Amino acid sequence: MAHTKSNALTKNYSGKFGNQFVFRIRNGKSIMAALPVRISDSATEAQQAVRRRFANASHYAKQILLDPVMLSAYTEKAVDGKSPYLVAMTDYLRNPWIDEIDIDGYNGNAGEIIRVQAGDDFKVTEVSVKIIATACDIPGNKTEESLTL
Known part of the structure; x- marks a missing residue:
């Protein structure tokens, strides 16, 4: 280029x-x-799913550009000629990851602590934890769910 x-x-x-x-x-x-290459063949279901996801990422990035606080944060991350729009799209398209789950403080009782080390290209604002007991573990298939910041 x-x-x-x-x-x-x-x-x-x-x-x-x-x-x-x-x-x-x-x-x-x-x-x-x-010049971009244009393909006239009908898209497969997988291609349509990718296009929908890409369109959602584009919508997310456009919303970021309208929010001055978020725009400033994404502008700081935009280096090497990248635009805040591209950084926001990349952030949307790349899933966050979990590095570590520490269950040493969890014994199956509500309210006990489970530590989660999570990461993302931009930032992690919250982590949701859902524990589902199998039939052989606890009668009644008890479920516990928690949102942490």
Whole structure:
């Protein structure tokens, strides 16, 4: 991908140039890129699911851009030419992960502590824990659920 700082020919241009490449403006810079490949075949169910997830990520990112506090936080994470929009989409598309579950303080009684070490590309605001007892463990299949911050 070619980049220019100040070029009278491409400054503020965007769109397709012939059937070879497109001009785009990214972070105030004019970028020349290859034409996107368009496929006319009908999408499979899996492709449709990916497209829906991507559309949801795009919607999430657009909402972030409307919130000044969140926009500021995502702008801080936007490095190496990435936009806050791209960082927000990536955050939506990448699932958080659990590094560790510590059940040493849990003996099966409500209110006992289960420590969870979780992470995310952006930040973790809450963790939900749900314990479901199997039929062989506890009669009546007791369920306990908790939301922690």
